[in-house]
Amino acid sequence: MKKWSISVPQRDTVSKLMLGCGVTSLTAAALASKGYTSPEHVVRDLNTDSLSDPFLIKDMQEAADAINSAIDEGQRICVYGDYDCDGIMATAILFSYLQEAGADVIHYIPERSEGYGLNRNAVDKLYDEDVKLIVTVDNGISALSEAEYIYALGMKLVVTDHHQQGESLPRAEAVVDPHRKDCFSPFKYACGAVIALKLVAALDGGDYTMALEQFGDLAAIATVADIVSLTGENRFIVTYGMELINNTDRPALIALKEVSGLSEKECDTHSIGFGLAPRINAAGRFASPSKALELFLCEDIEAAQELAQELDSLNTARKQAENDITESILAMIEKDPALIRGRVIYICGKEWHHGVIGIVASRIMELFGKPCFIASEENGEVRGSARSFGGFSVFGALTAASDALEKFGGHPGAGGFTVKAGMNGEFRRLLEQYAAENFPVMPPAEIRADAPVTPQELTVQNVEGLSALEPYGMGNEKPLFYMEGVTVMSIVPLSGGAHSKLKVKFGYTTADALVFRKGVNELTVKPGDVCDMIVSLGVNEYRGDVSVSIIVNDIRLHGYEQSRYFNSVNSFEAFTRGEQLPDNHYPWMLPSREAFTKIYKGIPESGIPMETLYIQLGDPKINYCCFCVAAEALRQLGLVRIAPAGQILSKIKVTHKAQLDSAPVLVSLREKLDELSSKVRGGKK
DSSP states (O other): OOEEEEOOOOHHHHHHHHHHHTOOHHHHHHHHHTTOOSHHHHHHHHOOOSOOOGGGSTTHHHHHHHHHHHHHTTOEEEEEOOSSHHHHHHHHHHHHHHHHTTOEEEEEOOOGGGOSSOOHHHHHHHHHTTEEEEEEESBOTTOHHHHHHHHHTTOEEEEEOOSOOOSSOOOOSEEEOTTSTTOOOSOOOOOHHHHHHHHHHHHTTTOOHHHHHHHHHHHHHHHHHTTOOOSTHHHHHHHHHHHHHHTOOOHHHHHHHHHTTOTTSOOOHHHIIIIIHHHHHHHHHHSOHHHHHHHHHOOOHHHHHHHHHHHHHHHHHHHHHHHHHHHHHHHHHHHOGGGGSSSSEEEEEESOOGGGHHHHHHHHHHHHTSOEEEEEEETTEEEEEEEOOTTOOHHHHHHHTGGGEEEEEEETTEEEEEEOTTOHHHHHHHHHHHHHHHOSSOOOOEEEESEEOOGGGOOHHHHHGGGGGOSOBTTBOOOOEEEEEEEEEEEEEEGGGTEEEEEEEETTEEEEEEETTOOGGGOSOOTTOEEEEEEEEEEEEETTEEEEEEEEEEEEETTOOHHHHHHHHHHHHHHHTTOOOOTTHHHHHOOOHHHHHHHHHTOOTTOEEHHHHHHHHOOTTSOHHHHHHHHHHHHHTTSEEEETTTTEEEEOOOOSOOOGGGOHHHHHHHHHHHHHHHHHHHHHO
16 A cells, blocks of 8 residues: 555645646646746746757867867767667767768667676777777766776777766766756756757757757657656657657657557657667667667668567567566565565565566565565676665665675665675665664655545546646656545446446546556445545547546545554564564554454455455454454465465465464464563562
8 A cells, every 4th residue: 555645735826827827727736736836937847948058068069079070080989878778869869960970980888798888898899999089978977997998098088978977077078967066057857868969969060950850759768768857858858759759750760669559659758668668678688789779770661670570579578577577576475475574675586687677676666665675696696776765765775785785876766786795684684774773664655646636627628738737757747636535336347357447426527437457356445435536637539529537546445544554564564573562552463363253254265455355344443453463374374375466365275274373473472462461460569
């Protein structure tokens, strides 16, 4: 379960935005919730209609001069990229321009096995190929020793990057990065491909016309794929680029849209993020990034189709590897639930594909609502990736655990690490120690609604107005709304039970609400219940009939007290970790025989999520912590199975008589109660 956070924007701010921006009430409420307080603020961040002068970025003129000089002198130039989508698009942009400009130019993208950024072996190869100038795209800002090595060999370097600067800058003819501490360019959040596009404009005298027409589509794909803030100039890039993508004559995009099933559809940020970008990234994860680059440099449609098919196959392999690793992890958790009862999750496996470890970490984090560190041991080396949310910093945790690490890096939301030989257990301990010291109670995963919505606001015109906020992405997420006191009239399974459709009554309005990836038995509500929902809104058109579309992101019974739920979960998990709880918690945790009977009998043959069963029981004598203790006891005795994904409770066919009191969790709890009882008796004496 995720914590609900409902924003209630100030009415005067909503009114000001409605009048000043000419938007609907829902749109104004979403804007106010995102922190916009005036029409001028909205125009600055969301209505940007151009890109700032490329020469406002520090060293851009010097970069252009160095490259143009190398072209004029016939020196060989290498565009040095990165193996992710942003790096591949940036390489394609700059290489294509330099090739058209008549430069003697080659490209180099390191394999994932080489690691991120410049490396000495690659520099040696480029030296052997008579390269005189290396131009990095989407990397280089931290390559201090590699830069010195380049100059020691008599070559020169131009760095273009968008990552944070360290204490020092690398030696170079120019270091173009808006995050430089001495760079005062107005927009800081461009991805590597947009910096490359700006460099192309600078090489063309500062005019963006050619750069946007030729490469706006590639810059848009990279901007969405790299999950940079979709505000300011990035909105202009993505809006402009999507127009090119939807009317493309680029063989690579025609072929890639075809294998992605997007040929007959309008592309949006979702199509890019979940259709095009994963296939581009799959090359760097499962083969060579040069395959994806080759596709985007290809001018022949038949060759492009072959390459796109290859990327599609690699993406299928990527998804299979993700699923296989995820299933392995879920099997490990089912066997040992303690793996997900810590403050953070750390799981290490054998020979899991490093190209997808980060994606798997994100999936496990989403499933269990905790910061997640996933590692794989291969040839004696343990390497991994981490993902987090909210206030828990991956980089902070890795720094705190650095005594157990060979190397690490990252930022608050994600990172990578290599564990020292024999230090796996110590690494886990240090992660837990960091979490305990900084978060006595771990912050839960959260879902945030931008504003409550009333039945009167659910009109086609009002919902259509939300399109003014598109394109959606990081920093400008699709708005969510809170619907309170909705009556469920009926529930119908969809797609063989994979999804559900609810007929709901909201005030005097009757509507359909879709719940994806949850079957009827997985829902915590039933017909006749009054519930609350957090939803996204859209417009459906079917045979000329236009109606409001409601997609349910989360649903629960009206009036459900989420604070009690999270307190119960925290107490249960702390108890299983052997931590000391307040004395009055222990009696409250012990299930009665009657509770065991109710819980066991309430489990249907098809199984049921723990939260759903708890809510359906509706017994005030059984708090959720007590419920968790009972479920764990039944699991330990081999009477039930708890499938980790969805925490699905199901009965196991009993072939033996189980002694309820022998469950380890009950033994521990009763020992604690006996200890407290002895303390009380001793106090009375």
